[in-house]
Amino acid sequence: MVRICGGMVLYEPEINLLKENISCIIDQLDVLYIFDNGSNNSDLIKKEVVNVYPKINYYFSKKNLGIAYGLNWLLKKSMEDNFDWCLTLDQDSICSSNMISEYKKYITYPKIALISPFVLNNSKFTLEEYKKLSLPDYEYITEPMNCITSGCLTNVKIFNNLHGVNSKLFIDFVDTELNCKVLDNGYRILRANRTYLIQQMGKAHQVKLFDWLYRKTKLNTFRRMKVATVYTDQRLYYSSRNSRYIRKNFNHVGKRTSFIFMSMYYCYFSLFYPKNRSRKAMWNSIIKGFKDYKYISGDQS
Template identity: 50%
Template sequence: MNYKICAGIVLYNPEIELLKKNVEVLYKQVEEILLYDNGSDNILKVIEAFSNYENITIKNGIKNKGIAHALNEILEWADSKNYEWVLTMDQDSICSKSIIKEYSEYLNSDKVALICPFVLNNGKVTFEEYKKMNLPKSSEITDPVKCITSACLTNVKITKKLKGFNDSLFIDCVDIDLNCKVLEAGYRIIQVNTTYMIQQMGKGIEIPLFDKLQRITGADIFKRAKVVATYSNMRLYYHSRNSRYIRKTYKQHGRQTSALFIFAYYTYFSIFYPHDRSRIKMWKAMIAGFMDYKIIKKG
């Protein structure tokens, strides 16, 4: 059975050449692509780069209203064109050339809401390591933290039924919020391990000690810790605020949004972030976010 599938990429001051690579991989796999711009300074360069492409629509959002708002715009666009599934992408992520083909086996169930790939993130797992893994063909996702927005094939009808993405979150935990709603409503999230997506989360800094320990022990915790992504203080504010909102809103929110995990995570940042970053300002931002969670409206 053939399904109508499109893709949407959220843009914010994208690196044009990297965005071109992203689009080229998707272009032959889906029927149409929407580039939704969140108020980029280089929007004219984006328009110039893709003006000669058929089946690519560029929508200028003028103002940055956040990733959740942009994803809802993509969702509404897909629905208006009667697409059943939309692949949501970050501007700096690159997916497999056969991702839609690999996903297509899982589209028949009316209970599947989201389909995601194996994620190669910040060099924590290399492509060579991924190919050597003895992974099952697919996995059922029950932890809402384990499925991210980028390269996620989203069932348009189900997602709209669940009121889409929560605009109030702006950025961070937007995908976790949707995943919680999906799982609480009794729908399924499938991870297809036969396909992948390469993602860069922030500027990664390698920690040689953890890299060595991971090689010696093979422990997953060192694999995750050997590269730390560095975020702005504002991004840390949103992460702190939104992760607490997730904890307070959903019973099954996942271990990585628990208070203990988040505290350990921020302590890890404090130790391994660049020395020129003010730890006082970092913690002020995170504490402010922690206190502000009540301003978020339930989506």
């Protein structure tokens, strides 16, 4: 019998959203492991969440070690407890009620390392739009940026055989690094299109021009651009640093980690970020990250 657990990395979660997230998925799992990266509201997490669900196994770190470290910890714990697959989750993700039942259809397919849902993020795709799509039951993903950690069912043995992810990435492009490792080593990523995940990536800033163009043309390019994710300068530092690390270290990096794509991505941010953001500070962070990529070693933890 296949054993499936869940794993979630927390940092300062919004409690009501976290409760909604867990309530949607907990009954689909045997156990949910939570790695808390030093949240200041840990007492509230324990009271409102951990103590409510007997299936939760909660571990608290005294300091923020990053998403990459937490992911490695969760998958190592999953292996120690003899689980075959681990559903990795973000604290702000809402899973559909049929996620695990859909995933189970594909876990015996050859060389499957990761199974992903259809992702609806930042209102770029609404649930109503998703339901109207004519999609195959499943498809294989070859673009590493098209599979995120949240909502992804991960083969525990393969993950650990690949030595996990580089903990020095800390945050951003952690899932991309894993996807590149999977593809470079001859494994496959499958997307199950009959299940979905609602994901919030940073704060969303609506771009009215592209929203209007999408409504008029229905072109996917404008759909992707109609909502600009608002990241901190620190997040943009990690984005720039880690994307360059990916380009330098893997073969199956895809088009969306290329220097040209990332440069256009940051230019888009410059044009459509809220007016109160300092473009100078933003670009200083991006340039510093670009230079600092060399300090990320290949050591794992």
